[in-house]
Amino acid sequence: MDREIELKFLIAPEASDAVLDRLDGRQAVRRLDATYYDTADHALRRAGFGLRVRDGDGGRKQTLKSASAGGVFARGEWEAPVTGPGPDRDLLDQTPAGRIVNGDVLAPVFAAKVERTLRLVEHGGATIEAALDRGELQAGTDRAAVSELELELKSGQPAALFALARDLMAHAPLRLSLVSKAERGYALALGETPSARREAAVLRPDMTAAEAFQALGNTALGRLCVAAEDLSDLPGPEAVHNLRVAARRLRALIKLFRPLTGKLSATPVADALKALADALGPARDLDVYIAGTWRPAAVADPQSVEGLAALGKALIEAQQHAYGQARAVADAERFGPVALDVAAWLETGDWLEDPERADARRTPARAFAAKQLKKLAKDVLEQGADLDALDAEARHHLRIRGKGLRYAIDALAPLFPDHPKRLERWSVATRALQDALGGLNDETLGASLARDAALADGDAQAAYAAGRLSAAPEATNRLTREAKAALAEMADLKPFW
Structure with a gap:
């Protein structure tokens, strides 16, 4: 060969x-x-x-x-x-x-x-x-x-x-x-x-942590490139979402393996991926708000909230602008250098030769993964211990931690085939936590985006409708209960690692 x-x-x-x-x-x-x-x-x-x-x-x-x-x-x-x-x-x-x-x-x-x-x-x-x-x-x-x-x-x-x-x-x-x-x-x-590498990355029991990182990075980068190609060819809510998730998953993977690479080495590629995901944020958040909040209200009873039609017009205008921004970051001229820099860093980055991290790179992948999963799970449970007392910013940080744990479980699962039922329970619980905290975050972001769109349009009725649609305490209470239930479930689970 x-x-x-x-x-x-x-x-x-x-x-x-x-x-x-x-x-x-x-x-x-x-x-x-x-x-x-x-x-x-x-x-x-x-x-x-x-x-x-x-x-x-x-x-x-x-x-x-x-x-x-x-x-x-x-x-x-x-x-x-x-x-x-x-x-x-x-x-x-x-x-x-x-x-x-x-x-x-x-x-x-x-x-x-x-x-x-x-x-x-x-x-x-x-x-x-x-x-x-x-x-x-x-x-x-x-x-x-x-x-x-x-x-x-x-x-x-x-x-x-x-x-x-x-x-x-x-x-x-x-x-x-x-x-x-x-x-x-x-x-x-x-x-x-x-699509690139539909299946999970091939992780062997004899891999070092560095080899596992490169295999996982290869898979994640492939998905990122396909998602950018899809958005460039046929923009839409699913394409925007897929590229944003691909960028976030690759960035979370880089953060997960930072003990191997060092923060200084990883920062440029991680920052580039964050900028990519952030540029897609307005389009994704407007898609979610229009589909989940504005459109149901407009379909159920268009006359129930004064200014609902005016708000819809303002939201569509904001969405069109956001999609222009999303397509621009997926364009070959802007996306190409980002993808190439990530690829070069994974294959030839200075982290591969750093003598101070040689032992970390040689660590068996399974041992490294178990340590990282244990740490992430502990952090999430500690931060979510009193969810009701968290303000919006603290809840946002918990959401990021929970998402990182879920992504880590998805990536590292092939290294732990011994307890499939435990793995499935962890996957279900972390997904439920992410969905609930994500829903709370969408409520906050959506309300802000709707107000900004209405103000940019200069229509007082649209601004009034945005305020009325944001007042939904029953949804907030439900999502909070779901997040607490997911955390309680996680606290009782046995490790699969």
């Missing part, structure tokens, strides 16, 4: 020439036609593998690729020449995929028809192969365009790979993508939306 380290970007076809102009080196143009194979139940895909047979200038080759093999952009690859039109089963049996297929029939799932322009580039003391792919994926009668740039490190340090990517990104809008052609092809064949 060879270990390849590569970066892949989605690129607008019209930007291709600008990218090629920045890449000096020997050029070759190849026609690559590949067919991807799997079992009837897509066992290879479910296990994180892609199997193709490709015809090209070098003859026919069979290639098996795996998901991450240790770093953010490191993948396992098994490649060998073949003579037949389909996969060579003997060769496949010599790879980890052999036991997954286990003698089942392999059939074509989709095909890729691509023209590849290759440049071999010397940059920063490294040799990097740049491949610009243009063509299409084909699944039956369905088609999807391919326009991608891949940068593969052939020799030298990974830092040079990221340096070249930054240079190219300064001259053309590139969107980092962790979704392979194989995944996009499967999505086309099955009528799905392409």
Whole structure:
């Protein structure tokens, strides 16, 4: 098996020439036609593998690729020449995929028809192969365009790979993508939306804390990139929510593993993710308020609150402005550098070489995870011990802590398979706490946003309606009771770690 380290970007076809102009080196143009194979139940895909047979200038080759093999952009690859039109089963049996297929029939799932322009580039003391792919994926009668740039490190340090990517990104809008052609092809064949690493990150019992962090970071970054692509292509409440959650989950993960990285090293990427999530906040909060407060009132009895229609007009205007801001942060020119910086830090950041944290990096992942989960659970229970006495700010901090615990449980659960029932109870309780505290927070934010929208519109009736809709003590009391019940449930649970 060879270990390849590569970066892949989605690129607008019209930007291709600008990218090629920045890449000096020997050029070759190849026609690559590949067919991807799997079992009837897509066992290879479910296990994180892609199997193709490709015809090209070098003859026919069979290639098996795996998901991450240790770093953010490191993948396992098994490649060998073949003579037949389909996969060579003997060769496949010599790879980890052999036991997954286990003698089942392999059939074509989709095909890729691509023209590849290759440049071999010397940059920063490294040799990097740049491949610009243009063509299409084909699944039956369905088609999807391919326009991608891949940068593969052939020799030298990974830092040079990221340096070249930054240079190219300064001259053309590139969107980092962790979704392979194989995944996009499967999505086309099955009528799905392409996604990166649908399943949880692969965490092995023998992993160190640093290896687990990189595996989890890889998965979280992939989801972030897909969510940004979705919002850019088709903006809407779900797309805004998904990108905001992806940014928050990745930031929470970085905070969770800060004993390995140090606060100073993690701050720039964490701050960039916070800025991304904050920019999406107004759009998300207005979506929640309009759907959960204004629209039900307007549907139930439009005349019940004076100025309800005027408030609706003000809210829609504010929502349109907020969506413009949300789409701007998901645009390739703004989002691209953020994603690349996160990727570079996960793969080549100074935290990987800090001698003062070497022992922390080598800590078994399971031991590290148990310690962090115990600490987070204790903090949440202590802060929520007297929920009724907390003011809005203290309750907000408790919500953040509770959300961090829930995200940590979701991420680290694969390390603790021994007590599935306990794990499920913790997951349910932390989700209930987050929902209740989130609802209380939405009430506060929604009322503020509605007032701001009404005042910006300059309509006194809209401002009056905003005030009337905010007065809902019964909802506050219900959500408070639900949060207290969730905390009480957590206090009685046995650890799963």
